[in-house]
Structure formats: C-alpha cells, structure tokens
Amino acid sequence: MEEFLVQHDTLIIWLITLLLILIFGLPYWLRKRKIEKHSNLQDQRAERYGFKEPVSLYPRVDPSICIGSGGCIAACPEEDVLGIRNGQGIAINRAYCVGHGLCERSCPVDAITLVFGTEKRGVDLPRIQENFETNIPGIYIVGELGGMGLIRNAFEQGLQCLRYMEEEISKEKRPNDENMLDLIIVGCGPAGLSATIQAKRVGLRFVTLERENIGGTVRYYPRKKLVMTNPLKVPGVGKIHKKEILKEELIDLWEEIIDKNDLQNKILTDQNVEEVIRLNEGFELRTSTGTYKTRRIVLAIGRRGTPRKLGIPGEDLPNVAYSLLEPDHYQNEIITVVGGGDSAIEAALALSEQPGNKVRLSYRKDTFSRLKPANLNNLNEAVDQGKIELFLNTNVVRNAEDSVTLAMEDGSERELPNTGLFIFAGGILPTKFLQDTGIRIDTKFGQPLKKK
Numbered sequence: 001m002e003e004f005l006v007q008h009d010t011l012i013i014w015l016i017t018l019l020l021i022l023i024f025g026l027p028y029w030l031r032k033r034k035i036e037k038h039s040n041l042q043d044q045r046a047e048r049y050g051f052k053e054p055v056s057l058y059p060r061v062d063p064s065i066c067i068g069s070g071g072c073i074a075a076c077p078e079e080d081v082l083g084i085r086n087g088q089g090i091a092i093n094r095a096y097c098v099g100h101g102l103c104e105r106s107c108p109v110d111a112i113t114l115v116f117g118t119e120k121r122g123v124d125l126p127r128i129q130e131n132f133e134t135n136i137p138g139i140y141i142v143g144e145l146g147g148m149g150l151i152r153n154a155f156e157q158g159l160q161c162l163r164y165m166e167e168e169i170s171k172e173k174r175p176n177d178e179n180m181l182d183l184i185i186v187g188c189g190p191a192g193l194s195a196t197i198q199a200k201r202v203g204l205r206f207v208t209l210e211r212e213n214i215g216g217t218v219r220y221y222p223r224k225k226l227v228m229t230n231p232l233k234v235p236g237v238g239k240i241h242k243k244e245i246l247k248e249e250l251i252d253l254w255e256e257i258i259d260k261n262d263l264q265n266k267i268l269t270d271q272n273v274e275e276v277i278r279l280n281e282g283f284e285l286r287t288s289t290g291t292y293k294t295r296r297i298v299l300a301i302g303r304r305g306t307p308r309k310l311g312i313p314g315e316d317l318p319n320v321a322y323s324l325l326e327p328d329h330y331q332n333e334i335i336t337v338v339g340g341g342d343s344a345i346e347a348a349l350a351l352s353e354q355p356g357n358k359v360r361l362s363y364r365k366d367t368f369s370r371l372k373p374a375n376l377n378n379l380n381e382a383v384d385q386g387k388i389e390l391f392l393n394t395n396v397v398r399n400a401e402d403s404v405t406l407a408m409e410d411g412s413e414r415e416l417p418n419t420g421l422f423i424f425a426g427g428i429l430p431t432k433f434l435q436d437t438g439i440r441i442d443t444k445f446g447q448p449l450k451k452k
Contacts, residue, residue, distance in 0.1 A: 039083025046093045051370055054094035056123055057114050059103050061089045065111035075106035095370045116444035127440040131164040134439045143191025144302040151190045152232050158194030166202050181205045184294040186273050188214055192300035197261050209271035214254050276437045308425040314399030320421045332356030334417050336404045338396055339424030340368050345375045347422055352387040360389040
C-alpha cells in the first residue's frame with residue numbers, strides 16, 4: 001500500500017510537471033519557433049537585397065556568450081535588425097541599424113558589441129579621443145562625422161564635448177587679439193545645435209557657422225521619420241517624448257529651440273568653411289564670405305559632404321537640384337529623379353504626390369538594394385498606379401532646359417521631355433578637408449565602438 005501511494009504521488013508530480021510545461025513551456029517554445037522562422041525569412045531577404053552590409057555602426061553578437069533571451073530584439077525600435085537562429089541572437093538587416101545601442105544595453109550577458117565596418121568593408125572615421133578631441137589639439141569632432149548619426153546621440157555628444165572643454169577654457173587667459181574667439185562650431189545639425197546652446201549658457205565668445213540652413217544634415221536625412229528611442233531633453237524647450245518625428249516637425253523644433261535660447265545672432269548660415277589654418281594661439285577659418293579666428297573648433301558637419309555630380313552636359317542649368325526640401329513647390333512639371341537609394345525614392349514619391357506632376361525614376365542598375373521596406377513597397381505601389389515611371393538600367397547623359405537624355409540598356413539614347421532634374425548620387429565625404437586640416441582618418445574593419 002505504501003509503495004502504491006509513493007507511485008501515486010510520483011505520478012501526480014509528473015502530471016503536474018507536464019501540465020506546467022504545457023502551460024508555460026509550450027507557448028514559449030512556439031513563440032521561439034515563430035521568431036526563428038521569421039528571422040530565417042528575413043535573413044534570406046537581407047541577403048537578397050543587400051541589407052546585410054552595414055552603413056556604419058551595427059551590432060555584432062558573440063555566439064559563445066548569447067543565451068537567446070530575445071531582449072535585444074524587443075529593445076530595438078528598428079524592425080528586424082536582430083533575430084534568433086538556433087536559439088541564439090544574430091544580426092540580420094545590418095543596414096537598418098541607426099546606432100542607438102539599446103540592444104547592447106539590454107543584453108543580460110553582454111553578448112552584443114557595437115562595431116564599425118566589417119572584415120571586408122571598412123568605414124572611414126576621423127581619429128578622436130575620449131573628450132572628442134582629434135589628433136590636432138583644439139579641434140573636436142562630434143555627431144555623425146564621428147560615426148554617431150542618431151539624433152539623440154549626436155545631441156548628447158555636442159553637450160558632452162562642451163563640458164569637457166569648459167574647465168580648460170576657464171583657466172586660460174583672454175588672448176590679446178580681440179578678434180580671437182573662444183570657439184567656432186561648424187555645423188548646426190543636432191550635435192552643432194547642442195554645442196551652440198551649451199556654449200552660450202557658459203558665456204563663451206563664439207559663433208556657429210552653417211554651410212546651408214538651420215538643421216544641417218537633418219534636412220537631408222534619408223528616412224521620412226527620425227527615431228529617438230528615449231526622451232530628449234532640450235534646454236529652453238524641455239523633454240521631447242515622441243519616438244518618431246517627421247523631418248519637417250524636427251526642423252520646426254530646431255527653430256523653436258533657437259528662438260527660446262536667443263541664438264539667432266550666434267548662428268551664421270550660408271557659411272561654407274573652405275580652409276582651416278593653424279596659428280600660434282589657435283586657428284583661422286576661411287569661409288566663402290570671410291575669415292574668423294578662434295582658440296578651438298568643434299566640427300559637427302556630418303558625413304553627407306558635397307553632392308556627387310554626374311558630370312554631364314547641362315548639369316549646371318538651373319533646373320538641376322541635389323536635394324528636395326519643399327516638394328509642394330514643384331507642381332505641373334515633368335521631373336526626372338536619378339538614384340536608387342532611400343533619398344531618391346522618397347523624393348520621387350513626394351514629387352509624384354504633387355498636383356499635375358509627371359515623375360520618372362532613372363536608376364543605373366536592374367534592381368534596388370538596401371532600400372527600406374516601406375520605401376520599396378511605396379515605390380512599387382506608385383509604379384503600379386502610374387504615378388512614377390521606372391527606368392532601370394539607364395543613365396542620364398545629357399540635360400537641357402526642357403528635356404533629358406537617357407542612355408538605355410541596349411546602348412541607344414532616348415530624349416524625353418523634362419523640366420526638372422533631381423540627382424541623388426550620394427555625397428563626397430569631407431575626407432580631403434579633414435586631411436588638409438591635419439586630422440587623421442582611420443578605416444575601421446569590424447572594430448568596436450569606444451564607450452564614453
């Protein structure tokens with residue numbers, strides 16, 4: 001009887017254990033299988049469309065440490081950057097990564113490292129120290145140019161950089177030259193604006209020089225929506241709690257920040273810095289309109305550089321543009337957009353929505369690669385609806401005031417009516433400017449981001 005009771009109790013324990021496994025373990029196992037199936041499909045798609053090649057910073061998962069908790073996937077606001085295969089995390093769509101680092105911080109076993117470049121494809125970055133100073137004493141680099149393109153990261157870097165130099169500046173004697181400034185900030189994107197706010201708050205003698213208009217690289221950001229994964233605290237404005245904000249809203253916010261912090265007289269636009277000359281006590285900056293002297297320089301100029309041109313006849317005509325800021329200014333026109341990246345697709349889509357426009361998209365390859373899924377879907381819909389005419393395997397070889405000539409796949413040329421030509425062929429990075437200034441450039445091949 002006693003043996004029967006023991007067996008009976010053992011059976012009950014096994015039944016309870018099995019029931020618990022069915023209640024809690026089975027749903028967990030099914031969820032894992034669903035995630036792995038989705039991850040495998042996304043991995044194949046990433047391979048096919050070129051999304052596995054990173055643009056800059058991206059996560060690398062150490063399989064010897066990863067326990068496959070999935071916390072990194074839940075933490076990442078970008079879709080399908082990370083996934084799970086064989087019970088472990090993997091980086092899938094590396095090109096989607098915007099470098100916020102939430103995946104790294106969420107990993108319970110520190111299996112994720114943020115790295116620049118791959119073993120085969122390097123990323124050129126200026127050499128900077130922990131305080132953002134380059135190999136040239138007195139010249140600092142913050143934001144996208146240093147590899148941190150996310151709005152929040154860039155904004156924080158501008159603030160941190162100024163805090164590093166505040167104590168040094170406070171100990172220095174005022175130079176005899178009255179025209180010598182304490183600081184010049186080059187660029188008024190997120191990092192430059194943040195540095196500008198802090199420079200005024202601590203009472204520095206400074207100016208901020210912007211080549212174009214307020215917002216800097218943000219005006220040409222390739223996504224329609226910018227990701228800010230945590231609230232952004234802005235002096236004079238408060239906390240920004242939105243995780244997604246339209247580019248136009250962000251530009252309006254920039255202008256609000258400038259007004260509330262009374263920075264209008266400190267930011268000079270249409271100032272293209274052409275040369276930096278080292279002096280005994282600082283630097284002289286030569287711009288398109290004049291010269292400035294300063295003890296220190298903060299470069300927050302982004303990586304977009306100058307637009308890459310096609311080098312074709314008629315490219316100097318007034319109907320050619322390399323960016324699209326206000327699509328509603330173009331109506332009842334015949335427009336050709338050149339390029340196969342997100343910025344070209346978004347420009348073509350925006351122009352196709354304006355009344356009376358006829359839009360064609362010319363791309364030199366036969367398929368698009370590394371496009372955001374939403375952009376690719378929207379483009380396909382616009383083509384199906386007749387809003388955009390697609391010309392693959394073509395190159396623009398000639399531009400005129402009322403026409404454009406395309407070189408077709410078969411070697412022939414085709415002249416088409418055209419009133420506007422938008423070229424999105426990428427940008428020439430400011431590498432030469434940095435090297436002429438004396439700043440060293442390193443090529444990163446899968447090297448980890450230094451944590452500050």
